[in-house]
Amino acid sequence: MVxxxxxxxxxPPVDLLSWLFDNTGVDVEKDILIDAANHKRRLNSRQTISLIRKLIxxxxxxGLKPGDCVLVHAFNHILYPILYFGxxxxxGIFVSSNPSYKVTELSHLISIAQPKYAMVEAGLLTKxxxxxxxSISAEQIYVFDPNAGQTVQKELKFWTSLLQYGEQDWIRFNEEAIAKSTIAVLQSTSGTTGLPKVAATSHYALVAAGVAIQCSKPKPKPYTVSRLISLPLxxxxxxxxVQNSAFQSGEPTYVMRRFDAESFTSLVDxxxxxxxxxxxxxxxxxxxxxxxxxxxxxxxxIWCAGSSLSPILSDAMYDILHQDACIxxxxxxxxxxxxTSSPWDRRTMDGSVGELTPNTEARVIDSHGLEILDEGVAGELQVRGPSTMNGYSRFHDATTGVSTADWLRTGDxxxxxxxxxxILGRMKELIKVRGWQVSPTELEQTLLLHESILDAAVIGVRFPTREFDGELPRAYVVIREGCFGIDEQEVQRFVRDRLASFKALDGGVVFVETIQRNAYGKIMRQPLMERAMAEITTNMTEAKI
Known part of the structure; x- marks a missing residue:
């Protein structure tokens, strides 16, 4: 069933910037982007367009030529979209780089994208x-120093040197074939099961994605929209x-450099x-x-993405929200x-991630690759629509692996x-306990509600002496500094009191100093699985002795 x-x-078969900035009806003098750290630093549409045209x-x-890749390695700032659009x-093609990348990770991205130019935040250059x-000659590396004051090696130029050549219009086209074939962005995927791949997305796909999230004949909101974004740009x-709906809707958006819970809630207030x-x-x-x-x-x-929000965590958040607030x-x-998404006034209480966005179709596939015809039966979700990427840059085999005809395999x-x-979980991460499917994400989110637990990761483990049980959930837990008196039994009891018995941490609890995550903040489970195998083997050997 589709x-x-x-x-x-x-x-519209147009270039991204024309769709965003031409005839939107937004007041060009209205402040759109506001620096959360210094609210006096602001950008309206007129200023934004002028800076973009100067950068172009x-x-x-x-010497930048059409199709040249430009790497941007920086944390959030209200000027970040200027680089993106410029x-x-x-x-050119915007290559997004996680500013937390180390040399090895960045080298991998550079080997795929092969950028001709780079824009790098001043404080990150040395690392x-x-x-x-x-890979990139010094004269083609520009220092992004939005707050000024940094000193850098003399052969490097500041990005502002590019603003001294007057203004020029952006590339324009109004033809579907050109819009679909012209790549605008290269973005790394999460890469939790290996090195990240790089998705190549066209102007047409970006416009399609923007069209899908626009409000259509919206029910008026009984409040004035003001957004705070700390998610990485x-x-x-x-x-x-920030790079899309803020300029389309004209709604003021405060931008944080990066998330910090205490600062974030303070800024909301x-x-x-x-x-x-x-x-x-x-x-x-x-x-x-x-x-x-x-x-x-x-x-x-409150928009929430990245993984499904567990009912327990959702309820805990609702407890501190206004009665009219919706997650x-x-x-x-x-x-x-x-x-998927949901209307602004609809509370998500049953674990749903919402309805399909406009132009998006989906189907569910079973383990044999056949389409499931009955509603409500779980399988791998596949989607198709005009916002689909063109493919993985320089990895044709990888693209083939995630696409079936015009369907995109999500792995969920x-x-x-x-x-x-x-969404029940990632296909490769679900833990199968005595025939039940257990989401490690739900267990992790439950563990994070414990006041003494700073971070947690859960995997499925097998014990040779308990083959009948199949996999059992095993938690790796980081304790907050200064917290004492918490042991394995306390952690297991905390989960058992809140979740079904088959979700119990019967695979054990291990206390660790850190949880290894990739540059996107997602848990790297493979090293934990290897560690668990070694731990179980060692314990069995010691038991025999």
Whole structure:
């Protein structure tokens, strides 16, 4: 069965910047992007367009040609979208880089994207200089120093040197074939099962993604929209708010350099923020702060993506929100953009991640590769729509592996019921306990509600002496500094009191100093699995002795 969206919308076959900035009806003098750390630093549409046009002129003056890749390695800032649009508008390809990358990770990205130019935040240069110098000449590396004051080696130029060549218009086209074939962005995927791949996305796909998240004949919101975004702008979820909907809707958006729970909630209160976008670990941090409902009293909508928000964590968040606030779970992926969403006034209480976005179709496939015809039966979710990536850059075999005809394999286990999509977990991560499927994410989010637990990861383990049980959940837990008196039994009891018995941590609890995560903050489970195998083997050997 193919599940259809409630609405199909026309996708204009134009370049991204024309769609965003031409004739949107937004007041060009209204402040759109605001620096959360210094609210006096602001950008309206007129200023933004002027800076973009200057950057386009500068790139062309130094020799950037259509199709050249430009790497951007920086944390969030209100000027980050200027780099994004300036690169794309000049005909180049924006290559997003996680500013937390170390040399090896950045070298991998550079080997795939092969950028001709780089924009690097001043404070990050020293850490990654060897990766840059091996691939990009010094005269094509620009220092991004938005707050000024940094000193750098004299052969490098500041990005502002590109703003001295007047203004030029961005590339324009109004033809579907060109829009679909012209790549605008290269973005790394999460890479939890290996090295990250790089998704190549066209102008047409980015416009389609923007069209899908626009409000269609919206029911008026009974509040003034003011957003706070701390999600990384190099990632598609964060970019959808700052590089896309902020300028389309004209809604003021405060931008944080990076997330910090205490600062985040303080800013919500200070600026009367009504809408935020988060991932479950951010929700857990906010809840664990014991945040007063008075601090979050203005919040009315919370977008949550990254993984399904467990009912326990969702309820804990609702306990500190205003009675009119709604948590809207969102499902998406770098290779597609947002797949599902919910109306701003609909509370998500049953674990659903919402309805299919306009133009998005889905189906559910069983373990034999056959389409499941009955509603509500779980299998691998596959999607198709105009916002699908063109493919993985320089990895044709990888693209073939995730695409079947025009369907994109998501790798998520889920189902569709009454028009709502439900995600049960990653196909490769689910733990099978005595025939039951257990999501490690649900267990991790439950563990994070314990006041003494800072971080947690859960995997499935097998014990040779307990083959009948299949896999059993095993937790690796990081204790907060200064917390004492918590042991394995306390952690197991905490989970057992809140979840079904088959989700119990019968595979054990191991206390560790850190949880290894990739540059996108996702848990690296393979090293934990290898560690668990070694631990179980050692324990069995010692028992025999």
């Amino acid at each position: 599940y259809l969206p409630s609405e199909y919308r026309e996708v 002129a500068g790139f062309r003056a130094v 690169i794309i508008g000049s005909g 990654i200089s060897s990766a840059l110098e091996a 190099f990632h598609s979820f964060g970019a959808s708010f 200070r600026f009367n923020v009504t809408e935020i976008a988060v991932v479950p670990t951010m929700v857990a941090s906010i809840v664990n702060q014991r945040t007063s409902p008075l601090v979050l009293k203005t919040l009315r909508r 809207s779970q969102v499902w998406g992926m770098t290779e597609f953009g947002r797949i 286990l889920g189902c569709v019921k009454r028009g709502n999509v439900y």
